Amino acid sequence: MSTVTTPGTGVRPAAVPRIRLDWRLRFGALSLIWGFSFLLIKVGTDSYAPFQVTLGRLVFGAAVLVAAMAAKRERLPRGARTWLRLTVAAFLLNALPFSLLIPSTLAGVCNATSPLWGMALSLVALSEDRPTRLRVAGLGLGFLGVLTVLGAWQGFHGLDATGTAMALLASLSYPVGWIYVRRTLAGTGHSHLSMTGAQLLLATVQLAVVTPLFTSFPSRFPLVPLLAVAALGALGTGLAVLVQYGLVAEVGPTTAQMVTYFIPVIATAAGVAILGESLTWTTPVGAVIVLAGAALTQARPKPRTPRPEATAG
Numbered sequence: 001m002s003t004v005t006t007p008g009t010g011v012r013p014a015a016v017p018r019i020r021l022d023w024r025l026r027f028g029a030l031s032l033i034w035g036f037s038f039l040l041i042k043v044g045t046d047s048y049a050p051f052q053v054t055l056g057r058l059v060f061g062a063a064v065l066v067a068a069m070a071a072k073r074e075r076l077p078r079g080a081r082t083w084l085r086l087t088v089a090a091f092l093l094n095a096l097p098f099s100l101l102i103p104s105t106l107a108g109v110c111n112a113t114s115p116l117w118g119m120a121l122s123l124v125a126l127s128e129d130r131p132t133r134l135r136v137a138g139l140g141l142g143f144l145g146v147l148t149v150l151g152a153w154q155g156f157h158g159l160d161a162t163g164t165a166m167a168l169l170a171s172l173s174y175p176v177g178w179i180y181v182r183r184t185l186a187g188t189g190h191s192h193l194s195m196t197g198a199q200l201l202l203a204t205v206q207l208a209v210v211t212p213l214f215t216s217f218p219s220r221f222p223l224v225p226l227l228a229v230a231a232l233g234a235l236g237t238g239l240a241v242l243v244q245y246g247l248v249a250e251v252g253p254t255t256a257q258m259v260t261y262f263i264p265v266i267a268t269a270a271g272v273a274i275l276g277e278s279l280t281w282t283t284p285v286g287a288v289i290v291l292a293g294a295a296l297t298q299a300r301p302k303p304r305t306p307r308p309e310a311t312a313g
Helices: 023-045 050-072 080-100 105-111 114-125 133-150 161-184 192-214 223-251 253-257 259-273 282-298
Strands: none
Touching: 023 050, 023 223, 023 259, 050 080, 050 192, 050 223, 080 161, 080 192, 105 161, 105 259, 114 133, 114 161, 114 282, 133 282, 192 223, 223 253, 259 282
8 A cells, every 4th residue: 555645736645555447547437427427417407407416416426425435434624724625615616617517518618628727827826837838829729619619700699608608617617626725725634535525515515505595396306317417426426536536646637637628529429429419510620629729738848958069068
């Protein structure tokens, strides 16, 4: 057994077994889980209100993490300040974005803008992230991709402006939340399992308070949509969070964050193949442009090599 400190967050995860599934396989599994999450959201919202789907997602996700904590005999974090900061993190990373995500192919593409928002915000909020030409070019290219998906030259006719704005706000909420976590919850000494478990429990409480204000208690519980919500929570929230934090601990946040770039491709394919969603050329072309821009923001310039004349004599 060995202990690894989570890069970027300062959170010390629990002991990690030496023999484990290759990170590339876990990366691919995480891409599939989150890519199909939009399909599960669609199936769930066919019978339940969006807030009810979000609450169910958090309940099942928190249950998975609580069960994992019990199996590993982990305890919840201590300290009023830690819990207060976790409450903010739960709102920014779970309660708010989960409630805003719409069940459509467009939501998957908008979700890929999250690294672009994060790059722009980190330039201001995090001193270790300095702008480079490649990163600035990536931000511009990613923005062009979003405009392509939305068909900006057509004047946005027929576009669900409210749904699009909600999806973009959800994608913005994630980097804001991670920057907040990095700046306020680094170095707590708690494992990532206990921190994430507490975070999902707090998000569940937040949605449990809000959901009755906007929806009424369901009169019936259709089985297939209920199973979709259960899978969305257990796999797309609970298990996915554990896999994500494990990837961050092993290969670093930059490589782990690249999973976001594959989500719109999988979400688009699943929506078209399984749900029969319509697809115009602007969506795949815009998605490719967004992915290219996001990839540029993660590029690192090659170190300069001294010229021969500079090293002579």
